[in-house]
Amino acid sequence: MSNPSLKLPEPPAELAELSAQLCTTIVNAIEADGPMSFQRYMAMALYEPGFGYYVNGLHKFGAAGDFVTAPEHGRLFALALARQLEPLASRLGKNWTLMEPGPGSGSLARDVLSQLRNPPARYLLLETSAPLREVQRETLSALSEDLRSRVEWIAAPPDRGFDGAVIANEVIDALPVARFRVGETGIEQAVVTFVDGRLAWDYAPAEGRVLRAVEQVISDLPQPPGVGYTSEVCVDLPEWLDTVTAPLKRGMALMIDYGYPRREYYHPDRNDGTLVCHYRHRAHFDPFAWPGLTDLSAFVDFTAVAEAAQACGFEVAGFTSQAGFVLGSGVADQLEQVTDERDRMRLSGELKRLVLPGEMGDKFKVMALVREGDGALGGMPEAFALSDQVDRL
Structure with a gap:
């Protein structure tokens, strides 16, 4: 039901059938309720029970999946996180807890646990998908x-x-x-329709939470965007952040993702937003x-994360690339301590993928959020001191 001009490899018949079943569910909802907000469409494409991309049990990560995350590139990224967590662990003592929502393949949990000198008493994996578990x-x-006994x-x-x-x-x-x-007459919200046997875009006047979120973004920009400017907002971000961090009485939350500060995210030249799709290591739009076989995602407005x-x-204790x-x-x-030439080359390649601008180095950002509770945890986390960019938010 996609754009016929888009050339993507055909999935096996059983996977094509899974996607067709999800399409039928979406179309039935459109026919019953009218045009569907894109936000609801994206939620169904990713999370519809039994069919959505993240819950259907298909392989997602690494070379055999649709995309590669930083932990899949090797263990240096986990080592960087472990080094950042060590001072916190020392202050909190042996009974501290580490929680990871959306832990993917589990490679980050494995590598962080194996490299912490003072591992947490509990490592909580917040995962609702039985296949991913x-x-x-x-x-x-x-x-x-x-x-392993520390993992729940x-x-x-x-x-x-x-x-x-x-x-x-x-x-x-x-x-x-x-x-x-x-x-021409105000902010419009994208909706999904079903026309001539295909899912298609349409627009309707924005209202409610979406309109308020867009108006807040526009009020924070140096100049309002012109007619035709298209982008996205994540209206569920504040509620998600509040829910996932509510148990953290004292400590640090690290948010790692691809994204921009608000004024860069909504720059006039970025006039079609950041929505991107990944299918078998092919990025498309x-x-x-x-649907159901393709990952949908949007870059993160880190100013919105800071506000939430x-x-x-x-x-907000630190923000950097x-x-x-x-x-x-x-x-x-770590490279200076490696004597084996093959290991040195492997680690060097891993480091380049993590830090070079053409790879993941600038596109991805890291934000440290600190909740002091009843005791001071110190100032800026050490790893942010080299290039802190909080003033860009």
Whole structure:
């Protein structure tokens, strides 16, 4: 049901059938309720029970999937995170807790646990997908029995609070977004229709939360965008952040994702937003192509993350590029200690993928949010000192 001019490889018949079943569910909803907001469409494409991209049990990560995250490139990224967490762990003592929402393949949990000198008493994996839990269990089977015993799977943030840390790596970009356009008479919201046997875009006057979110963004820009300007807003971000960090009484939340500060995100030249689709390591811009088999995501407005965090009682303690974070953590020193030439070359390639501008270095950002609770945790986290960019938010 996608743009016929888009050339993507055909999936196997059983996967094409899965996508067709999801399309039928979406079309039935449109026929019953009228045009569907793009935000609802994206939510169904990613999370519809049994069919959505993140819940249908198909392989997502690494070379055999649709995309590669920083932890899949090797262990240097996890080492950078572990070095950032060590001072916090020392202040909090042995009973600290680490929670990771959306833990993907489990590779980040495996590598962080194996490299922390003072591992958490509990490592909580916030995962609702049964197939992904099985992938994570397989990944974590490589850990020692002691480290595996610290891992718990949870379907929702715990009611009981804890001191420790939350790591959200490439989670916010998968929150459903609302698409908007500046029209001749006001802000318009993208909706999905079903015309001539295909899913298609249309627009309707924006209202409610979407209109308020867009108006807030526009009021913060140096100049309002012109007619035709199109982008997106994540209206669910504040509620998500509040929910996922609510148990953290004292500690740090690290938000890692691709994104920009607001004025760069909504720059006049970026006039078609940041929505992107990934299918078998191919990036494209048709969200109606193979729903359920295609990842949909949007870049993150980190100014919105900071605003939501401050409303939840956090201080924005650091913000930098992934390159600044990785180099600021000192993991490049690891190369100097490697004597085997093949290992040195492997680690050098891994470091380049993490920090070079043409790879992940500038596109990805890291934000540290600190909630002090009843005791001081110190100033700026060490890894942000090399290139802190909080003033860009």
